[in-house]
Amino acid sequence: MTRPFLCRIxxxxxxxxxxxxxxxxxxxxxxxxxxxxxxAFAYVNRCPHQFIPLETFPNHFLTEDKRFFVCSGHGARFHLDTGKCYSGPCLGKGLDPLRIAEENGALYLDEALSPEEIARSKRTNRRW
Ligand code: FES
Incomplete structure (x- = not known):
């Protein structure tokens, strides 16, 4: 299976x-x-509290000090390198990690399942 391109590092x-x-x-x-x-790390953009995307505004994922992800729903914070919840209503849970691979400065999704299969198993409640 071809690994889907994500972005350049x-x-x-x-x-x-x-x-x-x-x-x-x-x-x-x-x-x-x-x-x-x-x-670099990748996660499904889905808060484990109410299964909505983390951000309200495009690409606003981090706390002001850039030490944590923050969910704009109810303020849960998550470690950048593990996705585990640091504070908020989903303590004990975390973001779903995705395997990625770096090759020549490019990042690729490196999962056994296709993106569609992962999406079907990780339904997101859309806010918009
Ligand atoms: S939906 Fe993320 S903290 Fe509630």
Whole structure:
């Protein structure tokens, strides 16, 4: 299976995020990619509290000090490098991590399942 391209690593500030959506409709996989301390991580853009996307405004995923993801729903904060909840209503839970691979400065989704299969298993409640 061809690994879906996500973005070039130089497009990400450090720390910084980028939102990538693969597929459409019910098969849409909404991904947030973060770069921190020179490493990149990717998660399904879905808060484990109410299964809505984390951001209200495009690409606004981080706390002001850029140390955590923050959910605009009810303020849950998540570690950048693990996705585990640090504070808020979903303590003990976390963002769903996605495997990524870097090749020649480009990041690719590196999962056994297709983006559509992942999207179907991780339904997101849309706010808009
Ligand atoms: S929906 Fe994310 S904290 Fe409530």
């Amino acid at each position: 130089e497009e990400l500030a450090d720390p910084g995020t980028r939102n990538v959506v693969l597929g459409e409709g019910d098969d849409e996989l909404d991904i947030v990619i973060v770069r921190t301390k020179s490493a």
